[in-house]
Amino acid sequence: xxxxxxxxxxxxxxxxxxxxxxxxxxxxxxxxxxxxxxxxxxxxxxxxxxxxxxxxxxxxxxxxxxxxxxxxxxxxxxxxxxxxxxxxxxxxxxxxxxxxxxxxxxxxxxxxxxxxxxxxxxxxxxx
Amino acid sequence: xxxxxxxxxxxxxxxxxxxxxxxxxxxxxxxxxxxxxxxxxxxxxxxxxxxxxxxxxxxxxxxxxxxxxxxxxxxxxxxxxxxxxxxxxxxxxxxxxxxxxxxxxxxxxxxxxxxxxxxxxxxxxxx
DNA sequence: GCATCTGTTATATTATAACTATAACAAGTA
DNA sequence: TACTTGTTATAGTTATAATATAACAGATGC
Numbered sequence: 001x002x003x004x005x006x007x008x009x010x011x012x013x014x015x016x017x018x019x020x021x022x023x024x025x026x027x028x029x030x031x032x033x034x035x036x037x038x039x040x041x042x043x044x045x046x047x048x049x050x051x052x053x054x055x056x057x058x059x060x061x062x063x064x065x066x067x068x069x070x071x072x073x074x075x076x077x078x079x080x081x082x083x084x085x086x087x088x089x090x091x092x093x094x095x096x097x098x099x100x101x102x103x104x105x106x107x108x109x110x111x112x113x114x115x116x117x118x119x120x121x122x123x124x125x126x127x
Numbered sequence: 128x129x130x131x132x133x134x135x136x137x138x139x140x141x142x143x144x145x146x147x148x149x150x151x152x153x154x155x156x157x158x159x160x161x162x163x164x165x166x167x168x169x170x171x172x173x174x175x176x177x178x179x180x181x182x183x184x185x186x187x188x189x190x191x192x193x194x195x196x197x198x199x200x201x202x203x204x205x206x207x208x209x210x211x212x213x214x215x216x217x218x219x220x221x222x223x224x225x226x227x228x229x230x231x232x233x234x235x236x237x238x239x240x241x242x243x244x245x246x247x248x249x250x251x252x253x254x
Numbered sequence: 255g256c257a258t259c260t261g262t263t264a265t266a267t268t269a270t271a272a273c274t275a276t277a278a279c280a281a282g283t284a
Numbered sequence: 285t286a287c288t289t290g291t292t293a294t295a296g297t298t299a300t301a302a303t304a305t306a307a308c309a310g311a312t313g314c
Contacts, residue, residue, distance in 0.1 A: 071311040097247055176274045
């Protein structure tokens with residue numbers, strides 16, 4: 001899987017890693033049970049520190065996206081992606097609220113916003 | 128206008144300020160031309176430093192949401208909120224992408240996501 | 255057994271961001 | 285003149301992000 005980092009971005013590297021791996025899972029490019037590179041390998045390939053990769057993996061593990069076997073390595077959660085927990089839904093609302101508010105303040109029509117969401121959804125989904 | 132800060136949040140205070148003022152504008156609770164408290168007054172009311180408020184105001188000014196008159200004070204942009212510039216649309220896409228990707232990875236149905244967006248849109252809009 | 259690879263832990267350092275604390279300045283108003 | 289405005293400057297503290305090394309424990313391959 002190809003990962004591209006923007007080292008100039010104000011989004012932390014480990015966050016970019018988490019986001020792109022989640023994107024990979026959403027799109028199906030990362031299949032359940034599929035192994036991910038070791039922290040050292042990925043860090044080496046990306047030219048970053050192993051701890052930065054480890055932090056991303058820990059967050060992904062914490063949210064149930066991956067499994068980490070002590071000496072086997074890292075694999076995408078084989079069965080059952082994380083659920084729509086109440087905490088997640090609350091977080092989702094909190095993330096969306098300021099974004100939607102800004103679109104309204106800029107006079108963006110609701111249809112236009114919905115269209116954008118649907119376009120991104122199609123881009124990111126399987127198929 | 129009532130502003131409530133979460134000092135425990137990992138969202139910076141100045142960002143919370145920006146978001147809530149934009150929400151106020153979106154909802155119509157803050158009307159064009161309406162004056163905002165001085166940096167010292169707002170900082171005092173919220174129990175934070177004047178520079179934190181100033182940073183929020185500078186960001187809002189930079190995006191065209193408010194006007195700052197050197198000695199008159201701060202007012203909500205009297206006419207013409209900021210437009211749907213290409214830069215903003217690009218930023219909007221970048222903000223939405225990881226959020227939508229996560230919802231897909233968690234098997235959230237597209238309809239469910241759209242419904243949530245519409246619900247928030249209704250909550251945040253005027254009327 | 256031994257080297258090698260895994261994630262993990264520990265420690266230290268650097269750089270930057272966020273926030274606060276004071277102080278002072280320039281310009282307009284009461 | 286006194287006061288308020290945003291603005292600028294300087295400094296200090298705290299937390300986060302990222303890096304650099306090193307070492308450890310457990311599993312695998314030869």
